Amino acid sequence: MKEREHYGLSTAVSMIVGISIGSGIFFKSDDILQATGGSVWLGVLVFAIGAFCVIFGSITLSQLASRSTKKGGVISYYEEFVSPRFASAFGWFQMFVYFPTITAVVSWVSGIYTISLLDLTMTLERQTLLGFGYLSFFFLMNYLSYKLGGRFQNVTTIVKMIPLIGVALIGLFWTQEAPALPQDIVAVESSVVGWGFLAALAPIAFSFDGWIVSTSITQEVKNHRKTMPIALTIGPLIVLSVYLAFFLGMIAIVGTEYILSAGDQAISQVGNSIFGASGEKILLAFVLIAILGVVNGVSLGYIRLPQTLASKSMVPFSDKITQISDKKGLSPYAALTAYLITVFWLAVHYLTQRFDVLAGGDISEIAIVFSYVAYILLYVKVMGLKKSGLITSPFLGTIAPVLGVTGSLIILLGGIVANPVYSPLFLLFSGSICVLGYLYGVRGNSSEEVDL
Known part of the structure; x- marks a missing residue:
């Protein structure tokens, strides 16, 4: 059954903006100033450097999207x-680790x-x-109605x-x-940090994570060959501006001293300064809406993933998972698979x-660290093209991929x-999932060669 083109440029952009802008931005200012x-x-300057690294990555992938x-x-x-085998490897990582x-985690934060x-x-x-x-709720809503999921994403974005632009x-x-x-907070003054400011690049880059999820609905976006490159360029730029x-x-x-000294508590003071005693609750309400937009956007993309992999025979029980409901335009087994894997990871998180x-x-x-490592192979492929x-274009074919890497x-x-102790373990675990996916994808493709 052919995928129907449900979404326009606004939904694709709002997925990027809506998922990237979650709760993190409300609590990143103190981290940046401290660094x-x-x-x-x-x-x-650091915001711009970190953001453009991500932006160039999205611009690079837009060449493949088109x-x-x-x-x-x-x-x-x-x-x-x-290579189909590498696609199977990355698909298993996304299905079993990244999305769920x-x-x-964002559901828990909600x-x-x-x-x-x-x-x-x-x-x-x-x-x-x-x-x-x-x-x-969001898995069920996005399965029962693609319109509700898309509209909720647009509205929450x-x-x-409002509070971001308002502030x-x-x-x-x-x-x-x-x-x-406050009397219980010790004042922290500005200082010279030298090259230590580069430590701020990591939290900034992490705050942009999520833009890649929008590519999961590429084939359901109207005129996607032109629309997705535009969305993948405009979306991160909007996030940077905000x-x-x-x-x-x-x-x-x-002021800088208050943010340096109070840390995450500074956001509450911003609410109090603008709106008075009720300001903290007002900002909390907006933060909650922001995070729910992330939950919706990620689940909107995730419920389609098992269906995509099954259509390529990259996962077990593919025949079952590829059975698409004519009324919903989605596979109920794919949605259920994604839901159950997510529930499993929520239990692990607990x-x-x-x-x-x-x-x-x-x-x-x-997921976050390993996913960016995995994108490097695609950036190299664009340089090969x-x-x-x-x-x-030298910019699109060389400069952007190099900056993306x-x-x-x-x-x-x-x-x-x-996290020097656990990050290597995370990388090893994610790599092991990719190896399993690669081996499963070898079936019927043993003579395939990878040409970079």
């Missing part, structure tokens, strides 16, 4: 331009902010149960922009003095948090520095 020693313009004739997003790029771990908003007692069990409820605009005209620090505007607006309202297995980290770190003359290596370095 830059309180230098605002150095922080802006030439792809198959469904599956990044998986189809591997299949068409690298991210979906499980539970955290719901509890905060409602002033309930904060427990891991309550957070997890609420997260389970959220992910169940717009809604979450940015208010900051332009803010004339009040910076608030005094991040920078909010960063500067927040600094204008509470256990790792309960027993502090990951030393303050979470299971999504497994330039060498063969299929891409004539650089961005991926920065993220890898940042992940290892942030």
